Amino acid sequence: SSSSGLIPVTLFPGDGIGPEIAESVKQVFTAAEVPIEWEEHFVGTEVDPRTQSFVTWESLESVRRNKVGLKGPMATPIGKGHRSLNLTLRKELNLYANVRPCYSLPGYKTRYDDVNLVTIRENTEGEYSGLEHQVVRGVVESLKIITRQASLRVAEYAFYYAKAHGRDRVSAIHKANIMQKTDGLFLKCCREVAEKYPEIKYEEVVIDNCCMMLVKNPALFDVLVMPNLYGDIISDLCAGLIGGLGLTPSLNIGEGGIALAEAVHGSAPDIAGKNLANPTALLLSAVSMLHHLNLNEKGDKIQEAVLKTIAEGKYRTGDLGGSSTTTEFTKAIIDHL
Amino acid sequence: SSSSGLIPVTLFPGDGIGPEIAESVKQVFTAAEVPIEWEEHFVGTEVDPRTQSFVTWESLESVRRNKVGLKGPMATPIGKGHRSLNLTLRKELNLYANVRPCYSLPGYKTRYDDVNLVTIRENTEGEYSGLEHQVVRGVVESLKIITRQASLRVAEYAFYYAKAHGRDRVSAIHKANIMQKTDGLFLKCCREVAEKYPEIKYEEVVIDNCCMMLVKNPALFDVLVMPNLYGDIISDLCAGLIGGLGLTPSLNIGEGGIALAEAVHGSAPDIAGKNLANPTALLLSAVSMLHHLNLNEKGDKIQEAVLKTIAEGKYRTGDLGGSSTTTEFTKAIIDHL
Numbered sequence A, B: 001s002s003s004s005g006l007i008p009v010t011l012f013p014g015d016g017i018g019p020e021i022a023e024s025v026k027q028v029f030t031a032a033e034v035p036i037e038w039e040e041h042f043v044g045t046e047v048d049p050r051t052q053s054f055v056t057w058e059s060l061e062s063v064r065r066n067k068v069g070l071k072g073p074m075a076t077p078i079g080k081g082h083r084s085l086n087l088t089l090r091k092e093l094n095l096y097a098n099v100r101p102c103y104s105l106p107g108y109k110t111r112y113d114d115v116n117l118v119t120i121r122e123n124t125e126g127e128y129s130g131l132e133h134q135v136v137r138g139v140v141e142s143l144k145i146i147t148r149q150a151s152l153r154v155a156e157y158a159f160y161y162a163k164a165h166g167r168d169r170v171s172a173i174h175k176a177n178i179m180q181k182t183d184g185l186f187l188k189c190c191r192e193v194a195e196k197y198p199e200i201k202y203e204e205v206v207i208d209n210c211c212m213m214l215v216k217n218p219a220l221f222d223v224l225v226m227p228n229l230y231g232d233i234i235s236d237l238c239a240g241l242i243g244g245l246g247l248t249p250s251l252n253i254g255e256g257g258i259a260l261a262e263a264v265h266g267s268a269p270d271i272a273g274k275n276l277a278n279p280t281a282l283l284l285s286a287v288s289m290l291h292h293l294n295l296n297e298k299g300d301k302i303q304e305a306v307l308k309t310i311a312e313g314k315y316r317t318g319d320l321g322g323s324s325t326t327t328e329f330t331k332a333i334i335d336h337l
Ligand SMILES: CC(C)[C@H](C(=O)O)[C@@H](O)C(=O)O
Pocket: A084, A086, A232, A264, B177, B178, B208
């Protein structure tokens, strides 16, 4: 921690609605007297050759130094010759696990009221290898890469997480009946780790069947761990069950204890700067970050205030059917602290 | 057609509950006076070297000759040195498009009452190439193959289907933001075909977002076309929305006008032979087959009788919360013809 005695945390407000929702988080954190200090970094206006992206090297250094960060939405500028901002962060910071708790919000009605699960996505390899080529005209191939190292690492994290959060089941999601070698290796690694956690139930579910079960009865699931693309698909599906990406927190875990919390929704340029954005996903992501920092009391208090504000329903932003501004919603949360 | 004047149709009753639900279809077809005659084929007890599978060469020849077939569930026997029965059929018969209409059944309550869409899945390539290998110890790769030929073929079928069935929108599902070459080629082919159908709206939806939209508001979709694995996932997700695989028809379209209808649920060995199985998926698949044969009047009549029986709710099998036998349910359908 810094000379102020406060824990330094890197903050990427991001683009579009990013700065507004980041402002909301800053205000709530100040009101809750969270003992952190923000180190703000902005997306560059030119490609940084060291990252091949608009993400600057300095901002990555900040996360590496602080080991903890919070990130708003970042829209990758259109154009050639640079990497997506999100993928750059994952790659450069080795953010190997994407953790998304997903639970029905009390008082906010969707078709489901019994969701309470966590998806843990391998975040560095699989279908995201970037290895693709044309074999002959009209025939292209992509490589899906699964390694023992990355599979063990994410499986370890999933079981560690389940145990630490008092969750009693881990489901490994796969398509090993078709991709016997790649998904087969992923499962083998999950089984190895499962053996070290006899107190946690372990099961394997084929991805197509998993999606069917999730929409029929999401209460069947607890912690789900899976390769990259399946995690991309299933975490968004689960977000849909409880209302969408505007409501779900996300935390990326990296090598060396790095944790980068992020709102996974888009930057919503259409409503940017209009004080209409919903800061919930970024707030709940910030709460995940506090839990990661073992600032559990602060985290719980903020989470409670956010959930209460949504449950009461008096102050809700437009995306949740209300007509409050970001500022009004934020003030209501602070009043509930 | 054969000397009897009836249209010959290959029938694979399949394993487990297969024979019982096939019997139900036969009875309903007889009662409805459908002008077809069944040519029954059974899964072999030994691997046929010509197919490397328990599917016999003779049974494939029957489908090739008749150009139309109906198939119950087939469980691939455990063991090495042979191919999955379902994959063998797809490969050998070049069943390039899997078509699954998915609609809310009147009177059968799920969390959704507004589903009315059709998934069209490329069924021969993509992640199902079977090409996998270990690169070095602990590093494995699978190849996803996308070809212009197969992508155009399934896109053509999707637009043809949309037009023939009075549906006005086709959504191509992809992850081309990550797999730019493979999914990019798939999209390129869809766009080319879309240009020939200016009367049909065309859109592209990223798979993660698609799954989120499907669980939030499935009424947003009409016809969906996609590569193999996405189709596998999304067609099961959609089946879940309306109650599960026991209720959804499936029709495979092959080169040369072949059509193989199939129940995509499992063979349910636990209830096999007990007169408890629900024949709905196989019946509605048989209806898809009749529509394919342009026996629309017969098809509509049977479909109506099945839906009415389920809607009334007096005779339902155990999976739908009732206590009727397969025979009782079948008789009720026949009474509604
Ligand atoms: C924007 C896209 C590259 C990204 C992904 O596929 O990982 C997004 O869907 C996510 O889940 O963060």
